[in-house]
Amino acid sequence: MSPTYAESQLSISDSTAALNTVSDLEQHSHSAKALELEAASFLPEPAIESRIATEAAFPIYAITQADTSTPELSQFTVSDRWQFSVEPYIFVPLRVQADATVAGRTASIDLGLGNILDFDRAFNAGIRLQAQKNRLGLILDGFYISAQNSGNLGVTFPPNSLPGIGADIPIPVRTSADASLSIRQGLIDLAASYRIVDTTLGDSAAAPKSFPRLVFAPSLGLRINILSQKLEVDDVRINNIPVGNLPLPILLPVNQDFRLNRTTVEPLIGAQIGLDLSERWTVDLRGDVSGFNLNADTNLTWNLLVGAQYQLSPSTSVQLSYRFNGFDFEDGLGLTRAKLNLRQNGLLLGATFHF
Incomplete structure (x- = not known):
């Protein structure tokens, strides 16, 4: 074999080896990249990984992010659906004054x-029962009053x-009597209301729901x-x-009951x-x-x-209020005369349930 031929064969062999080496390197490079991409697919995204780490370190973060809304607790809310409330209440008057006339006979409490x-x-x-939809409201309120005095x-x-x-x-004779006076009154209100004003006094642009409202x-x-009024008289002096x-x-036995029952709308x-x-x-x-002197000579009821x-x-x-209540009623003459002037003021305690 000539030297020239041998050298050419050696050169070809070296070139082939070099090409094989380059090919192997490229294959290794592609394999490494493929493995890297495959491994990356199993890893969380940086933002997700960061959030998961934050939630793991601070559990309250996950709770607040799950629901950041605050329920509206305000009493006066506007809604497209009917909202209902039930409010039982008790009125504790600090003072009760009443002048009552039954069948022409008058006594006081x-x-x-x-x-x-x-x-x-x-x-x-x-x-008190209420139904509210948007600005329209319906009201049903029942109130019971009882006052009694007995003795001399x-x-x-x-x-x-x-x-x-x-x-x-x-x-007319003013006497001292062994007597008992009882007054019962029931008020049933049926009314509709409409919110002609429903506005925020603060900067409504600063927050979705700002106060005061x-x-x-x-x-x-x-x-x-x-x-209903009842006057029982035993003996008078x-x-x-x-x-x-x-x-x-002078002691006179009377032993009589005088009653009045009347209902007005x-x-x-x-x-x-x-x-x-x-x-x-x-x-x-x-x-x-209410009343406005209809159905009687005098007929007026008011509450504040x-x-x-x-x-x-x-x-x-829950509710704590101060209430003033008055009722003025008078009708008839002589022995058919009926009258009641009632004044009360005191504390009202109530609880309201919304649904």
Whole structure:
């Protein structure tokens, strides 16, 4: 073999080896890249990995990220669906004053806090049902009033109404009597309200729901007024009017019961102003008037309530208010005369359940 031929064969062999080496390197390079891509597919993305690490280190992060919405706790909310509430309440009057006339006979009740804590003397309670959709509201409110006084009461009799020798007395007689006076009144309100004002007083652009928030809703409806009065008189003592030659005081047995039961249906107007201070606190002022001297010579009932509500949860709130309540009624003459002037003021405690 010639040297030239041998050298050429060696050169070809070296070239082939070099090509094989380059090919092997390329194959190794491609294999490494393939393995790298395959391994990367099993790894979490950096953002996901970072979030998983954050949630593992701070579990509260996962909870807050899962639901960052805050339920609306405010009492005054606007919704496209009907919302309902039930509010049972008890009214604890600090003072009860009543002048009642039954069948022309008049007696009075004047109770302070010490008497009122005895629920046999005074008891007031009610329940309020409301339905709200957008700005429209429907109201059903029932309120029960009970007041009673017994013992040695001052009773005024009209002329010639006392029994026996007292029938000859031609003027009204104020006597001291062993008597009992009880008053029962039930009010049932059926009304519709409309929120003509429902606006945020703060910067509404700063937050989706900002405070304070003002609501004004007048209402119009009917009130069913159920009145029951009973005056029981046993014996009366006449201390200042001489009758014949009898010495004073004169004791006359009466032993009579005088009763009045009357039910009227009357127009009712009212209004409520509410101010949401926060998600949980609301203050409001509510009042109403009914009667307007219809169905009697005098017939007027009014209520005024100012207080605050605290939202315990989206479905429950509690209320503490101060309430003023008045009723003026008078009809008839002589022995058919009926009258009641009632005044109460005190604390109203209630709980409202929303659904």
